[in-house]
Amino acid sequence: MHCLEPNSRNHSLAPSCGIDNMAFELLRGLNQAQVVVVVVVVVVVVGISLVLLLLGSRFVYNIFFHPLAAYPGPLHHRASDVPRLIQEWRGTTVYKWAELHDRYGEVVRISPNQLSYISADAWRDIYGARGTPAPGTKMNPRHSAPLQMLKEELEFPGDDFEFFAPAKPMISCDAANHARHRRAVGPAFSDRALRTFEPVITRHADLMLDKLQAQKGAPVNMVDWFHFAMFDITSALVFGKSFGNLDSGAFHPWVARVFPGMKLIAWSLVVTSIPGLGRLVSWCLPRKMVSEARRHMQSIVDMTDARLTRPAPSQPDFMTYMLPPHRAGSPETALSREELYLDAQLLCIAGSETTATLLAAALHFLTLPSSAPHLTALTTLLRTTFPTPSSLTPAALAPLPLLTAILHEALRLHPPGAINMPRTVPPGGALIRGRPVPGGSVVGFAQYAAYRDARYWADAGAFRPERWMGGKRWAGDRREVFRPFSCGPRGCPGMGLAMGEVRVVLARLVWRFEVERRGQEGWAAQTVFLGWVKPGLVVKLRERAVEERAVEERAAEVKGW
Numbered sequence: 001m002h003c004l005e006p007n008s009r010n011h012s013l014a015p016s017c018g019i020d021n022m023a024f025e026l027l028r029g030l031n032q033a034q035v036v037v038v039v040v041v042v043v044v045v046v047g048i049s050l051v052l053l054l055l056g057s058r059f060v061y062n063i064f065f066h067p068l069a070a071y072p073g074p075l076h077h078r079a080s081d082v083p084r085l086i087q088e089w090r091g092t093t094v095y096k097w098a099e100l101h102d103r104y105g106e107v108v109r110i111s112p113n114q115l116s117y118i119s120a121d122a123w124r125d126i127y128g129a130r131g132t133p134a135p136g137t138k139m140n141p142r143h144s145a146p147l148q149m150l151k152e153e154l155e156f157p158g159d160d161f162e163f164f165a166p167a168k169p170m171i172s173c174d175a176a177n178h179a180r181h182r183r184a185v186g187p188a189f190s191d192r193a194l195r196t197f198e199p200v201i202t203r204h205a206d207l208m209l210d211k212l213q214a215q216k217g218a219p220v221n222m223v224d225w226f227h228f229a230m231f232d233i234t235s236a237l238v239f240g241k242s243f244g245n246l247d248s249g250a251f252h253p254w255v256a257r258v259f260p261g262m263k264l265i266a267w268s269l270v271v272t273s274i275p276g277l278g279r280l281v282s283w284c285l286p287r288k289m290v291s292e293a294r295r296h297m298q299s300i301v302d303m304t305d306a307r308l309t310r311p312a313p314s315q316p317d318f319m320t321y322m323l324p325p326h327r328a329g330s331p332e333t334a335l336s337r338e339e340l341y342l343d344a345q346l347l348c349i350a351g352s353e354t355t356a357t358l359l360a361a362a363l364h365f366l367t368l369p370s371s372a373p374h375l376t377a378l379t380t381l382l383r384t385t386f387p388t389p390s391s392l393t394p395a396a397l398a399p400l401p402l403l404t405a406i407l408h409e410a411l412r413l414h415p416p417g418a419i420n421m422p423r424t425v426p427p428g429g430a431l432i433r434g435r436p437v438p439g440g441s442v443v444g445f446a447q448y449a450a451y452r453d454a455r456y457w458a459d460a461g462a463f464r465p466e467r468w469m470g471g472k473r474w475a476g477d478r479r480e481v482f483r484p485f486s487c488g489p490r491g492c493p494g495m496g497l498a499m500g501e502v503r504v505v506l507a508r509l510v511w512r513f514e515v516e517r518r519g520q521e522g523w524a525a526q527t528v529f530l531g532w533v534k535p536g537l538v539v540k541l542r543e544r545a546v547e548e549r550a551v552e553e554r555a556a557e558v559k560g561w
């Protein structure tokens with residue numbers, strides 16, 4: 001306002017006026033193009049300064065004034081989401097969170113609004129049916145318990161990947177719908193149902209072993225074979241007809257798409273968490289990717305429809321127990337056709353990738369040179385206790401402490417559900433480990449970090465199945481942190497089935513073959529994109545000599561008299 005007359009004698013009194021005059025003089029000496037350049041530079045500099053100012057004040061707020069400011073964590077993780085997003089993009093979260101828990105303790109602020117936990121009580125407070133409310137939380141008058149932690153929906157860039165909206169699969173729907181889904185699938189996971197699934201499991205396990213025998217000792221990639229078998233078993237249980245991976249010795253196209261798909265979903269979670277970026281990416285996505293995703297879903301629709309139009313099969317499957325006629329006349333539990341498609345897809349992935357991971361991890365750890373005594377002990381136990389492989393059933397194997405210990409140890413070192421399984425604290429907040437956490441905060445349990453923490457486990461990084469069988473050396477192990485199947489209302493419904501399947505496949509493999517493996521000792525160091533990205537696990541399998549088997553079979557018979 002002082003500069004209305006640039007040449008007035010006032011100009012020397014106001015510094016801004018002096019600067020403006022200088023600028024004016026400077027601009028007068030420039031041609032039009034140069035003026036444009038100067039204006040652009042000024043606008044860019046002012047813009048960048050504003051952004052830096054905003055970011056700076058955001059960082060200061062996150063570090064000093066955010067409701068989670070008192071929680072420990074590295075400065076850059078407390079200040080910004082970027083370091084966490086970089087880890088998620090690279091698939092290295094499990095290692096980073098383990099490093100941070102090692103340094104900062106049982107709870108770490110891994111992002112401004114996100115906490116990671118490893119202590120046993122966090123399981124109850126985050127995933128339990130009745131979380132602990134923060135003092136003064138308003139309770140729902142109709143219930144004596146506060147709301148459960150909320151499960152974040154999987155978000156994809158744009159709407160192209162939203163199939164059957166508003167229907168959602170069990171794993172990402174709200175609490176009320178989730179309870180309905182769980183009631184619908186519950187009978188398929190009862191002990192009675194699991195017993196009827198046994199022939200499906202054993203038939204496929206034997207088919208896998210026959211196919212491996214046909215390789216005549218040539219090197220085989222067991223990660224592929226475990227995937228073939230587990231996706232075949234689960235599809236046979238979901239649709240009454242398997243994908244046929246084992247028969248063809250190759251991945252069914254639907255299964256082949258699952259692995260890159262998991263990486264894409266993990267990346268899209270990163271992208272959609274940055275405001276505006278999801279929409280932008282959705283515009284740039286190649287149409288081929290969208291049509292592939294459609295084809296992927298269409299296969300599930302076709303297989304589900306085919307199962308529903310066939311007469312009831314003599315071999316019971318999941319649908320036998322899930323479909324309305326078998327639901328004891330409770331229509332409120334029935335799922336819509338769209339929900340059935342989405343849950344069928346979920347079951348196929350959740351029931352196969354996880355068990356194949358456990359099998360591969362168990363075989364990896366069991367065939368390390370340092371594990372030779374464990375492999376020998378298991379082999380001897382199985383071959384001397386069970387006269388034929390057909391006697392290796394889920395029920396017969398469940399009471400073997402050594403086999404269970406080997407599987408628990410593989411689950412500890414390489415948990416299939418390794419990522420943090422995030423939950424959002426409901427409005428009103430909650431107490432986690434006795435400390436208030438405000439509503440809207442994201443919390444989760446870091447299984448990998450908890451299971452390898454030297455404060456919780458003796459010889460934490462080593463494969464020691466004996467820790468699960470008692471003994472003074474392992475008395476201080478904190479087994480209560482170990483929940484590889486999670487817990488509470490959204491815990492895994494497939495735990496019993498998974499353990500039965502894995503016991504049968506591993507036991508029959510070891511009963512029938514000598515496993516020879518060299519190298520790849522660092523196999524378990526993998527990236528994680530929702531699931532572990534498993535490289536090949538190459539072994540040579542030599543079938544036991546027939547005479548040797550005959551002698552043992554006779555020995556077992558004699559023992560049984």
Ligand code: HEM
Binds near residue numbers: 489498
């Ligand atoms: C070693 C094998 C397995 C492990 C370690 C495992 C682990 C888990 C974990 C940790 C969750 C919770 C995920 C979350 O809260 O976000 C989960 C959920 C689930 N699992 Fe498993 N699982 C295994 C095998 C199976 C099998 C064999 C099936 C069925 C055929 C299955 C079906 C499911 C389903 C449907 C859910 C979603 C449950 C819900 O949202 O209520 N899982 N699993």
